[in-house]
Amino acid sequence: MTLGWLGEALASAPVEHALVAGTEIAFLSGLVGAFVILRGQSFAGHVLTDVGTTGGAGAYLVGMNGWLGFLSFGVVASVGMELTGGRTRGERDLATGVVLSLALGFGALFLYLDAQLAHANASMAVLFGSLFTLDPALVPWISLAAAACLVAMLLIWRPLALASVNPDLARVRGVPVRAISVAFMVVLAVAVETDALVAGSLLATALIVGPAATAARFTANPLRAGLTGGLLGALIVAASVLLSYDSYTWLPQHTSWPVSFFVAALAFLAYAAAAGADRATFRRRAEVELR
Amino acid sequence: MNPFLVLAFPFARHALLAASFVAVAAGWIGFYVVVRGTAFAAHALPKIGFAGASGALLLGVNSLVGVSLYSAVAALGIGALAERDRRDVATALVLALGLGTGALFLSLGNLYAEDAMSLLFGQVLGVSSSGVIETACVSAVGIALVAAFHRRLLFTTLAREAAAVRGASNRMADWALLVSLGLATSAMMPVVGALLSFSLLVGPALAARHLARRPWQAIALSVALSLLITWLSLFLSFSLGWPVGFFVSCLSALAYAASRGSSRAFARKTAAPAA
Numbered sequence: 001m002t003l004g005w006l007g008e009a010l011a012s013a014p015v016e017h018a019l020v021a022g023t024e025i026a027f028l029s030g031l032v033g034a035f036v037i038l039r040g041q042s043f044a045g046h047v048l049t050d051v052g053t054t055g056g057a058g059a060y061l062v063g064m065n066g067w068l069g070f071l072s073f074g075v076v077a078s079v080g081m082e083l084t085g086g087r088t089r090g091e092r093d094l095a096t097g098v099v100l101s102l103a104l105g106f107g108a109l110f111l112y113l114d115a116q117l118a119h120a121n122a123s124m125a126v127l128f129g130s131l132f133t134l135d136p137a138l139v140p141w142i143s144l145a146a147a148a149c150l151v152a153m154l155l156i157w158r159p160l161a162l163a164s165v166n167p168d169l170a171r172v173r174g175v176p177v178r179a180i181s182v183a184f185m186v187v188l189a190v191a192v193e194t195d196a197l198v199a200g201s202l203l204a205t206a207l208i209v210g211p212a213a214t215a216a217r218f219t220a221n222p223l224r225a226g227l228t229g230g231l232l233g234a235l236i237v238a239a240s241v242l243l244s245y246d247s248y249t250w251l252p253q254h255t256s257w258p259v260s261f262f263v264a265a266l267a268f269l270a271y272a273a274a275a276g277a278d279r280a281t282f283r284r285r286a287e288v289e290l291r
Numbered sequence: 292m293n294p295f296l297v298l299a300f301p302f303a304r305h306a307l308l309a310a311s312f313v314a315v316a317a318g319w320i321g322f323y324v325v326v327r328g329t330a331f332a333a334h335a336l337p338k339i340g341f342a343g344a345s346g347a348l349l350l351g352v353n354s355l356v357g358v359s360l361y362s363a364v365a366a367l368g369i370g371a372l373a374e375r376d377r378r379d380v381a382t383a384l385v386l387a388l389g390l391g392t393g394a395l396f397l398s399l400g401n402l403y404a405e406d407a408m409s410l411l412f413g414q415v416l417g418v419s420s421s422g423v424i425e426t427a428c429v430s431a432v433g434i435a436l437v438a439a440f441h442r443r444l445l446f447t448t449l450a451r452e453a454a455a456v457r458g459a460s461n462r463m464a465d466w467a468l469l470v471s472l473g474l475a476t477s478a479m480m481p482v483v484g485a486l487l488s489f490s491l492l493v494g495p496a497l498a499a500r501h502l503a504r505r506p507w508q509a510i511a512l513s514v515a516l517s518l519l520i521t522w523l524s525l526f527l528s529f530s531l532g533w534p535v536g537f538f539v540s541c542l543s544a545l546a547y548a549a550s551r552g553s554s555r556a557f558a559r560k561t562a563a564p565a566a
Contacts, residue, residue: 042379043331046386051485094497095329098547105540108412110486112534115408125406202338205395206387211378228385239530251399258398264391271384275375 006242017139018131018198018241018259024146025194026143026207026237030229031153032191033212033224035184039164043093043184044081046205051077051103053201055193056126057110063118066126067138070193070201077103078189082182128202131259133239142194149187156180161222196236199260206260208231215258217278218273236266302530305418306482308424310521310535314491315480316430316475318517320437321496322510323468327448331379332369333472334489335386338477339365342393346411349400354410355425358480370466376484412534413484426478433474434550440467445506463520483520487536491517495542498550516546 010016036045061070081096111126120172125133152158163170163177169179188208195204215228240262247257298304303416324333343361347353347354365385372381397407408419417424436443440463447454447461455462479488499513 037380040377040379040410042377042383043334046331046334046383091332093328094325094493097334097489097493098497098544101487101494101540102333102544104486105490105537108484108534108540109537111408112412112537127407127411128397202390203387205383206391209380209383210387213376214483217376228396240546255398258394261391261395261398264387264394266383268388269389279375 001183006196012134012184012245014132014134015241015245017134019238021134021139021142021194022131022198022237022241022259023234024143024199025191025212026144026233027071027230028125028153029150029195029230030215030233031150031210031226032184032213033163033208033210033233034226034229035160036188036208037212037216037225038161038222038242041188043096044078044208045094045188045192045208047081047096047100047103048074048078048189049196049201049204050100050107052193052204053126054103054107054110054198054252056196056201057114059116060126065135065138065199069140070196071190073103074189074193075186078185079182082178082185102213125200126196127197127200128258129198129203131198132187132244134197138197139187139198142197145190145194149190152183152187156183157223160184164222192258199263203260204266206264207237210270210271211236214267214271214274217274233267236270239266301420302418305420305423306416307522307525309418309423310482310525311518312427312430313475313479314517314521315514316433316478317491318495318499318514319434319489319510320468320471320475321494321517322499322506322513323437323444324472324492324521325496325500326445326506328466329468330493331382332366332469332494334364335369335382335389335481336469336472337476337485338386339389339393339486340473340480341410342389342396342482343477344485344546345393345396345400345407349396350411353459354480355422355429355477358477359429359474362476363470366469366473367466369554370462370469373465374462409455409484410480412487413480413482414534418481422481426481429474429478433471433478436467436471436474438462438483441506444468483539484534487540490536490540490543491521494540494547495520498543498546499556501547501550520546523564 036042038225050075055071055073055153056066058073060068071290077099080154081099096129132196159175159180162173163175163180167177192204192208211233212225212229213230215225218228219225240259243262244256244259248254294296300306306496321333324330340358343357344354345360346361347357357558362375368385369382372385421477443464444467445462451461475492476485476488479491483491495516496509496513499509503509503512520539523542524535527533528535
């Protein structure tokens with residue numbers, strides 16, 4: 001019987017598009033997320049989602065494609081944040097915060113104007129995602145963007161890893177640290193803003209940080225962490241899409257539960273399980289060393 | 292409409308009163324946020340509070356209860372997770388989980404976009420007289436909490452080793468700040484909304500830090516700036532009809548930019564004779 005609804009779900013075109021675009025971008029997010037964790041840029045990653053809100057809301061306002069709005073604002077903000085970065089992490093966070101609050105303010109204005117112009121659903125789509133109503137024409141473009149980001153990540157992988165762990169050594173070795181950082185931020189922006197289509201701009205953080213933080217509990221090797229995080233992310237999105245499809249029948253009032261809820265919940269569960277398992281092995285290891 | 296004539300209506304007076312309490316709390320608590328550099332938590336807790344408010348709407352209970360409960364639990368969760376993993380990761384994970392449940396509440400409650408919008412961006416004209424009292428109480432408790440921990444919050448930030456030697460617990464201070472952030476959030480939610488309470492927390496305090504030299508000076512200046520920004524935003528919003536939060540965020544950024552510029556000019560002037 002389970003296969004029955006699964007087959008039915010897989011046969012539906014919106015579910016298929018959601019699965020294809022969602023898993024692709026989730027894989028990229030997990031991969032990129034490994035470096036977000038390594039470089040301590042969770043806040044920057046999260047800020048990009050909020051800046052994307054402004055872009056998406058603005059795009060709806062002028063009747064443009066939402067994804068392009070997300071992307072253009074995200075890429076500009078990511079480059080700007082990287083170039084104006086402060087000295088310490090706290091300082092950087094506060095400077096980021098001012099930019100973020102300004103972006104949120106304009107986002108509020110755009111969403112308000114969207115609502116005034118009777119695009120009430122536009123604001124919900126921007127904030128909470130609308131994977132099932134994804135424009136089929138966008139799917140190849142999303143695949144293309146994901147593939148381009150993947151290639152870019154592979155090209156800068158080694159210098160990026162070195163620059164993230166030890167920027168001074170990287171500089172001595174002749175790695176263009178700043179250019180690499182900017183390139184990484186652009187890839188991050190593309191991943192984050194496309195996640196916003198899957199899970200909504202409020203929840204894109206879950207896909208960037210969740211799977212990667214889970215993977216980071218097990219391995220310090222960025223390649224292994226990236227691949228594990230990517231696969232885990234893809235798995236989470238696939239499961240979320242199917243669960244959301246199935247949840248229509250869970251409650252008597254027949255509302256399908258949002259994909260973004262399942263993404264966030266599964267990502268957190270995976271992390272909690274990993275943290276528990278990690279602590280158990282850590283204790284065992286510590287006992288061995290004590291002996 | 293003339294913004295001063297609007298004050299003849301009770302709803303406008305309620306809005307002004309509630310906004311003033313909120314502004315004092317935000318300016319005060321924001322000082323510690325800036326000193327300790329916990330901008331991410333200050334941004335995450337209001338968003339989580341939004342989820343709590345949508346849960347309260349779903350269950351039909353007072354939204355202030357929902358927000359306070361949800362953001363207090365989230366604050367403790369961030370504090371507990373941050374002991375085992377990096378702080379930004381812990382914050383991001385709790386934030387994502389909170390917002391995920393918020394999305395679920397909104398869709399299960401069949402709430403319309405307008406409900407979500409008013410939670411996210413504030414609905415200051417809907418504040419009732421009992422709402423004003425609630426806001427005042429919650430703000431006061433939040434301020435009392437950080438004021439009680441004032442010395443410890445500063446000590447553990449500015450001289451961490453010395454504080455550890457003297458046995459001042461950083462963890463208690465941390466949790467006190469997070470919980471009072473959660474409280475301030477729930478007070479701010481109806482006024483400026485979940486997304487922009489962050490602006491009011493960080494903007495005035497950052498501006499004050501560039502101008503003041505002593506902690507109490509900075510706190511007083513931050514509270515004053517935050518009051519000024521809030522009143523101006525309310526009047527602008529009354530007269531133009533745009534969301535309050537938009538003006539709050541613009542004015543906060545403006546205050547920050549102005550204070551940074553003036554402190555830089557001042558530094559150059561004092562440096563010049565010395566050279």
